[in-house]
C-alpha cells in the first residue's frame with residue numbers, strides 16, 4: 001500500500017494561462033513545454049487504515065498548507081473511500097517561486113498514489129488526473145517536448161520530441177527565493193475576469209502552438225525562440241492589464257532579459273521565458289550554455305543559478 005515516484009518540473013514555451021472549466025481544472029488553451037532533468041520532486045505515499053487523517057511532510061517538515069489540494073488529488077486517484085495517507089515530499093529546488101514545483105509535485109503524487117492504491121492507469125489517464133490537480137502537472141508525465149491539447153471535455157498530452165533528440169539546456173536565474181504573492185490559479189481567474197487582452201490570448205493560441213510545433217519538428221531554434229518569447233510576453237501583458245494588475249517581475253528579472261538580448265546580439269542561441277514568478281529561464285543551445293550561465297550569474301540581483309538539460313517523464317521508483 002505504498003509507492004514512491006519522482007517527477008521533474010516542466011517549463012512551458014507556449015503557456016497555459018486561463019481555464020475553461022474551473023471545477024474540473026480544464027485549461028482554456030493548449031500548451032507546449034519542455035521537461036527538465038536535474039530538478040525534481042520525490043513523493044512517497046503510504047495508505048494506512050490506522051490513520052485518521054492525511055499527513056504531509058515537505059522536505060521533512062510538517063506542512064498543512066498544501067494538504068487539502070494533495071488530499072483531493074489522492075481522492076481522485078485512489079477513490080474517496082481510500083485509507084488516509086502519509087505523504088512525504090522532497091524537492092531539490094525552491095517551492096512556489098515560479099519554478100513549476102506544483103507540476104512536479106502533482107505529477108509525482110499521481111504516479112505514487114496510483115501505485116499505492118494498486119491502480120494500473122496508463123500515461124494518458126495519469127496525465128488527466130495530474131492535470132485536474134494542477135494543469136501544468138499533466139505535462140510532467142512525459143519527457144522532452146510535450147504538447148497538452150484540449151480534447152472534448154478532457155486533455156491529452158503527447159510527446160513532440162524526445163529529450164535526447166533535441167538536447168537543449170535551460171539556465172534558471174533565480175532572482176528571489178520566497179513564495180509568490182498570488183498563486184497562478186487565482187491569477188488566471190483574475191486575468192480571465194478582468195483583462196481586456198484575455199480573449200485575444202485565447203484566440204491566438206492555436207497559431208502560436210502551430211508555429212512552435214513546426215519549429216520543434218524542424219529543430220529551428222530561431223523560430224522557437226521568437227514564438228516562445230512572444231507567447232511569454234503576451235501572457236505577462238494579460239496580467240499587467242488585469243485589475244488589480246499582477247506583475248511578477250522584479251528589477252533583476254528585467255536585467256536578465258537585457259542580458260539575454262545582449263547574448264543574442266553576440267550570436268548566442270538563447271531565449272528567455274518567465275512563468276508566474278520573478279525567475280528567468282534561459283533556454284539555450286548546449287554549446288552556448290556556459291556563456292549564458294556566466295552572463296546571467298554576473299547580472300545584478302541574480303541570487304542563484306541552476307542549469308539543467310531536458311529529461312524524462314514522471315516515473316515510479318518503488319511500490320509495495
Ligand code: DP6
Nearest residue numbers: 012015016134135136184185275276
Ligand atoms: C505560468 O499549472 O500552476 O506556469 O492548474 O491552477 O494549478 P493550476 O495552474 P498551474 O499554472 C501554470 C502556469 C504557468 C504556465 C504553464 O506552465 O503553462
